[in-house]
Amino acid sequence: MVRTxxxxxxxxxxxxxxxxxxxxxxxxxxxxxxxxxxxxxxxxQGEMVSTVNLTVKPKRIAxxxxxxxxxxxxxxxxxxxxxxxxxxxxxxxNGEVANVFQASPDWTIEILSPDQRQTKxxxxxxxxxxxxxxxxxxxxxxxxxxxxxxxxxxxxMLDELEALIPVPDFATELRLIxxxxxxxxxx
Numbered sequence: 014m015v016r017t018x019x020x021x022x023x024x025x026x027x028x029x030x031x032x033x034x035x036x037x038x039x040x041x042x043x044x045x046x047x048x049x050x051x052x053x054x055x056x057x058q059g060e061m062v063s064t065v066n067l068t069v070k071p072k073r074i075a076x077x078x079x080x081x082x083x084x085x086x087x088x089x090x091x092x093x094x095x096x097x098x099x100x101x102x103x104x105x106x107n108g109e110v111a112n113v114f115q116a117s118p119d120w121t122i123e124i125l126s127p128d129q130r131q132t133k134x135x136x137x138x139x140x141x142x143x144x145x146x147x148x149x150x151x152x153x154x155x156x157x158x159x160x161x162x163x164x165x166x167x168x169x170m171l172d173e174l175e176a177l178i179p180v181p182d183f184a185t186e187l188r189l190i191x192x193x194x195x196x197x198x199x200x
Contacts, residue, residue: 027089036080038137039089045133047091048126053154053198057124058093060197065096068187073099075119075183085117086144090137094122098183101145117144120181125153138162147181157195 021042028039037046050058058079065077081095095118103111121141123134131151138149142164149162161169161179171178174192 024084024087024089028084036082036091038091039084040137041088048128050093050124051126054093054124054126056197056200057152057154057194061094061122061124061194064189065094065184065187069096069184075099076102078118081114081118083114083116083118083141085115086140088137088140090140092118092121092137092141093124096120096122096181096184117141117146119146119183120148120150121146122150123152125151125155127155135160135162147183148179150178152194154195154198157191159191159194 022044024039027044033046035047035049037044062077062079065075069075069077075096075098077094077096079094080091082089082091083095095114097114097116098119101116101119103114103116105111118141121138123138125131125134131153134151138151139162141149142162147164151160151162153160156172158170158172159178161171163169163179169179171191174190176191178189178191178194180187180189
């Protein structure tokens with residue numbers, strides 16, 4: 014994340030600022046711009062959204078959203094993939110998916126970019142877990158490692174190709190092993 018030099022501002026002030034590309038996040042009164050996604054990040058993000066949605070969306074269990082702003086607990090963050098269970102997806106008066114999500118995702122997935130610090134991303138995952146998020150993944154393409162964070166549990170580190178990656182209870186039909194996830198980079 015790139016720290017944008019500025020005075021501390023309020024969350025309300027941040028939310029009315031013009032959008033940035035890549036997205037900026039509001040954390041502890043500061044504006045932090047996410048790094049521009051690169052090839053490996055982009056492939057994993059796209060495949061992850063498709064894979065999750067193919068598994069949970071047809072049965073209206075949950076839905077994965079790429080780069081969705083989630084504002085909650087005094088922060089406004091943009092996980093690489095935010096997964097919301099069907100009943101928690103905000104809707105407008107017409108029943109359509111709302112534009113504004115003022116809630117933590119049920120599952121947050123972050124893909125580490127080469128110029129991104131793991132500590133900053135981990136802090137966002139932990140912030141989510143302190144809210145209603147059930148699970149967070151931190152995927153490191155360079156190290157071919159997946160860190161799994163489950164609320165109130167010790168983190169799990171997976172780097173063996175045959176290791177099955179844990180998923181939240183609502184997504185148990187999704188079976189993804191480490192080798193398949195990083196195999197997307199070869200396709």
